[in-house]
Amino acid sequence: MISSSAVPAAALELLIEQGFDATSVDQLAAAAGISRSTFFRRFGSKEDMVFADQEMIITHLQTLLGSSSAPALQALVEAVGVVFDQYTANPPAAQLRHQLLQEVPALRERELVSTHRFERAFNGFLNMRQLFDSAETQALRLGISAGIVAIHNDHLRSWLRENTSTSREALAEDARRFLSRFSDVLAPETQPVDSTPSATVVISVIKGEADQQQILEQVSRALNEAHGK
Template sequence: MTPTSAIPDAALRLLVEQGFDATSVDQLAAAAGMSRSTFFRRFGSKEDMVFADMEAIMDTVRRVLERGRRDPPGAVVDAALAVFDHHTARPDASLLRHRLLQEVLALRDRELVSTHRYEDAFRRGLDAAFGPRAADGDGGARIASVAFAAAVVAVHNAYLRSWLRSPADSIRAELAAELRALAHLFAPRFGGPAGRPGARGVEGDGAADGLAPDPGADGPRGRRPDVVVAVLDPSAGTEAVLAAVRGALEHR
């Protein structure tokens, strides 16, 4: 789990109850039990305070991706679950921040930047694990990394929104199952001669031979895998994302 963030619940609650623009730094510092100078040293600004845990989460994501080099898609799933665990570890703080994001446009914009950072970290983790094939122009591997990273973020965010509407312990297990199913769908795109034969595979998918597919599964030896891209509205739910990916794979 990501280390507990220093964001004080009392300060977040004050922003929600009193209004973001109407709340001064002095008031936030008092609510957090610190001086004005300490507040600025620790957070920098009101907006930075709301996202003070971002760097800690990103550090956790990078560590998880680095540890999972033998199974890159599985490592992305684990990293996404670590992000979910961080947000759900402190329900009050997460719910308060969610309310702020609904009310303050500038904070919603900042949250969008955070989402892109996760997506970029997942893509970079995949590219690094698959090496020259992704970095030096293999379009299939490169596009697969982009598509998988975006799909994981979309599914994660859909389940996190569901949890924010109605927190339930079962949501984490449902998210894990959906992400592993998504990784299973993408596994052939990351296989082949330049893949990672012998990787442990996607947990729970029943695969015994890791991410390396049947050599004949994609046609003649040496054929570059097809590229599958599904384009959806950013607000699409989990089922819509998975249905689009399944449909694209079935009709490629």
């Protein structure tokens, strides 16, 4: 139904000025510079217009994750960064939408639904990769998906309060730090390999009495034989 990711800032301003319920679709269409029929064709409803960007971002996220060939951990970190980029691409509209959500309880409820949809997108990716797919680890997979979204939303809220208070790099670092706790599954190829040479233990049995020098010589011979010398 939504054919454009552009939410008209003028329409959002009108909703804030007049109130969500008091603003008609005709007024929103006029503010956006489109006809009533085009408004319904592009957005469907007032509520859908407010969340039009979000719908596009969710669709893009699902496509991005579905086509990624990167290790799971890397793919998740990159994806959460792309979501952040899209949310912050138009600061004025993002600020207006955030203000509107604070003022309209029904829109906040819709926001919660969208949050769950983002979680399902990440959960679907992990399921597609057959990660944490056993009955015992399914809850962990859901928790990881919710954790990624929670980290993103925390950074987004910081950005909305003050555009310079967070960055894509800070978000990526926090997401990577969180996901690294599960790197044995999400990025097993990056797990360090113990390259410490194995120690050789030699037990030397010497019959009868022997002085210290004889013992050392015996142990030295045994070690040389163990290493093929």
